[in-house]
Amino acid sequence: MRIQGSHRFTAPPEAVFAAVRDPAVLLAVIPGCEQVAEVAPDEYEGRILLRLPGAIGSYRTHVRLVDVEPPVRAGLEGRVEGAMGTVDGRADFVLAPAGTGTAMDYRGDGRIAGPLARLDSRFAERLAGSLIDQGLRALDARLAMEDHE
Amino acid sequence: MTVSSYFLPASVPEALGLLGEHGPELLVIAGGTVAMPLINEGISLPGRVMGLRRAGLDRVERAGAELRVGATATLTQLVGQGDVPLLAEAASRTASWSVRNMATVGGNLFTPPPGGDVATALLALDARVVVAGPAGERTLPLTAFWTGFMTTALASDELVTSIIVPLDEGRTAFLKFGRRRANTPAVVTVAAHATLEHDRVVSIRLALGAAAPHPVRLTRAEAVVAGSSLEPAVIDEAAALAAEDADPVADAVASDWYRRRMTGVFVRRILEQLAGRAGRDA
Numbered sequence: 001m002r003i004q005g006s007h008r009f010t011a012p013p014e015a016v017f018a019a020v021r022d023p024a025v026l027l028a029v030i031p032g033c034e035q036v037a038e039v040a041p042d043e044y045e046g047r048i049l050l051r052l053p054g055a056i057g058s059y060r061t062h063v064r065l066v067d068v069e070p071p072v073r074a075g076l077e078g079r080v081e082g083a084m085g086t087v088d089g090r091a092d093f094v095l096a097p098a099g100t101g102t103a104m105d106y107r108g109d110g111r112i113a114g115p116l117a118r119l120d121s122r123f124a125e126r127l128a129g130s131l132i133d134q135g136l137r138a139l140d141a142r143l144a145m146e147d148h149e
Numbered sequence: 150m151t152v153s154s155y156f157l158p159a160s161v162p163e164a165l166g167l168l169g170e171h172g173p174e175l176l177v178i179a180g181g182t183v184a185m186p187l188i189n190e191g192i193s194l195p196g197r198v199m200g201l202r203r204a205g206l207d208r209v210e211r212a213g214a215e216l217r218v219g220a221t222a223t224l225t226q227l228v229g230q231g232d233v234p235l236l237a238e239a240a241s242r243t244a245s246w247s248v249r250n251m252a253t254v255g256g257n258l259f260t261p262p263p264g265g266d267v268a269t270a271l272l273a274l275d276a277r278v279v280v281a282g283p284a285g286e287r288t289l290p291l292t293a294f295w296t297g298f299m300t301t302a303l304a305s306d307e308l309v310t311s312i313i314v315p316l317d318e319g320r321t322a323f324l325k326f327g328r329r330r331a332n333t334p335a336v337v338t339v340a341a342h343a344t345l346e347h348d349r350v351v352s353i354r355l356a357l358g359a360a361a362p363h364p365v366r367l368t369r370a371e372a373v374v375a376g377s378s379l380e381p382a383v384i385d386e387a388a389a390l391a392a393e394d395a396d397p398v399a400d401a402v403a404s405d406w407y408r409r410r411m412t413g414v415f416v417r418r419i420l421e422q423l424a425g426r427a428g429r430d431a
Contacts, residue, residue, distance in 0.1 A: 031300070049173055052299050053259035054184035055193035056176045083194045115192045123261075126398050130297035130362060 001121050003091065003128050004107035007136040011143035013095040013102045017071035019139060020093075029138035031131050036061075042068060048080070052127070057084045071095055076108075085114025104136070152188070156199040161281055161310055164204050169283060173305035175199050179221045179253040182244075183260055206255070206310055216314040220255025224267060227254060233314055235321035235340065239270035242325045245332040255309045258291075261299050262359050263334045263402055266325055269358030272366060273321070273340035276314045282307035295363035319344040319352075322422045324415050328402060335359035336403040337395075337411045339419045348378050348424075355387075355416065360397040360408040367391045370416060379424035388417035 009016050019025045023044060027036045036046035042065035049058050063078035073094045080087040091108025112124060156175075158164040168175055176195035178184045179202065187193035206219040209226050216232050227240035228249065243249060243257070243266045257267040258278070268291075276291045283306055291312075296302055303309065322341045327333030338358035344351045353374050355367040370387035377383040392413030397405040 049305075051173055051305060053256075053261065054176075054178070054187045056174055056195050057193075058174065084192065115190075115194070118190065118192050120400060122399055126298045126362065130300055134297055134300060 001087070001089070001110040001112055001124050001128065002108070003110070003125060003132065004105075005129060005132065006106070007104045007133070007140070008098060009102040009104065009136075009140045009143060010100070011102060011140070011147060012100065013071040013097055015143055015146075016095055016102045016104065016139070017074075019143060020074070021065065025139070025142065029135050029142060031134050031138075042066075050131075055084070057082045066090075067092075085112060085116030087112050087116070106132075152195060152198050154197040156197070157203050158199065158201070159203050159205070161204055161206065161308065164199065164201060164308060165281060165283060165306070167199055168306055168308065171197055171199075177201065177308065179256045180223065180251040182248050182252040183256060183264075201255075201308070207253075211316070214316050216316060218254050218312045218314060220309045220311055221253045222255075224249040224252050224254065224257070227267065232316060233274065235270050235274060235323055235342070236267065236314065238323045239267045239325075239338075239340065242266055242323070242331075248332075254312055258294065258309065258312075259299075259301070262361065262363065262398065263336070263338075263400065265358050265364050266335060266338050269338045269356045269364040270323055270340040271312060271314065272356035272358075272364045273323075273342045273354050274314050275317070275342070275354060276312050278309055279311045279313060280307045281310045286310070288313070291364075292366060298362035317342065317344070320423050322419045324419050324422075326411055326415055334402050337397075337408055337415050339412075339415045341419050341423060343374075343423050345423075350374055350377055350379060350423075353423075355391070355419070357391065357395060357412060357416075360395040360412045362396060362398075365394075365396075367394055367416065369394055374420065379420055384417055384420045384424070387420060388413040391416035 023036045023038050027033050032049045034047045039045050044063050046061045059080045059082035061080045063076050066075040066077050068074045075092045077090045087110045089110030093106040096103045156167050176198045178200055201221050206221040208219045209222045209230050210217050211232050224240040227236050272291050277288050278294050279288050320343050325338045326336045337360045340356045343353040353371050355371050357367050358364045369390040373387045392409050395409045395412040397408035399405040
């Protein structure tokens with residue numbers, strides 16, 4: 001499974017980068033995220049509940065930030081694991097100033113195993129893209145709200 | 150893990166109570182035509198399932214200038230109603246008799262592309278979705294219901310209870326292009342509702358299905374067509390904009406390139422149909 005995309009934030013890169021490392025922010029913006037905790041510096045564990053048409057699944061997630069260069073780039077290595085299968089992968093994002101905001105580019109690769117792997121990979125890619133987009137929009141809204149407080 | 154509990158509530162309050170009691174891990178189904186294949190294949194592994202077929206949501210009734218369609222009304226019921234021919238046609242072009250007898254109108258809103266033919270027609274009809282939750286009912290336009298591919302604005306403690314379809318005057322059209330004539334997933338689905346005055350388009354709603362993450366309105370094409378007399382140049386421009394605005398995914402039915410191309414072709418054809426002209430080849 002391959003993902004890639006971009007997103008524009010109204011907040012500057014420093015604020016976006018800090019938010020990506022804040023468990024409270026991650027809990028609020030990741031779709032279906034029920035818990036998240038920093039178990040070591042730049043290492044997070046959490047639980048995500050995905051409610052999809054015809055399928056509901058709870059996933060344990062373990063993610064580690066690697067190759068961290070604040071506020072420009074970082075990689076996320078991790079594993080998502082549930083009854084419907086596992087996804088192991090790595091994603092990298094780059095932040096660049098864009099006016100008073102930030103332009104984010106991201107790309108990632110994941111290996112799907114278990115029952116989930118029976119789905120068309122294009123289907124899984126589209127779903128992952130949709131969930132990432134929803135999370136990034138929520139992050140943008142949260143940062144914009146903080147800016148006005 | 151297999152299904153350990155199946156609940157069959159007899160009312161909406163009972164269904165909401167069960168949803169509150171068991172939380173978001175309770176899988177809600179209606180006709181089961183989306184969920185059951187996934188469960189039988191072992192792709193979806195819910196522990197607890199709630200079916201809404203007995204919850205009293207299966208009525209299709211006219212109320213003043215609206216048609217109220219219960220969320221668990223079947224597609225066969227839609228085929229049989231005479232108030233909105235566009236919905237009858239969209240339902241009749243969906244899947245097979247056996248599936249239409251089980252599949253529900255509410256369920257069609259959750260069917261990922263290339264499904265959702267009825268949802269596409271409902272979008273062209275400016276339908277609204279009634280949602281019930283612990284805090285009561287709320288109604289949202291269908292344009293605000295979908296938030297992405299397979300994701301909706303429905304909260305985890307809410308249920309879709311009905312769909313309200315305004316009975317507006319106007320011309321309607323529905324075109325579904327599949328690999329076969331019947332019982333086929335769509336390459337592209339287009340639905341339209343237009344009001345015309347002396348051949349001039351006063352208002353138009355164009356909805357596209359199967360070629361986007363969820364059914365979408367083709368707002369740029371609509372803006373070009375509104376106020377025109379559907380002249381060939383206008384139709385050409387609208388079709389080109391529609392193809393640009395499609396966001397299709399490739400699957401076993403069609404490539405994304407082909408779906409985009411067919412979006413232009415079928416938007417052109419539906420506009421020619423509304424104009425009362427025979428279709429030209431693209």
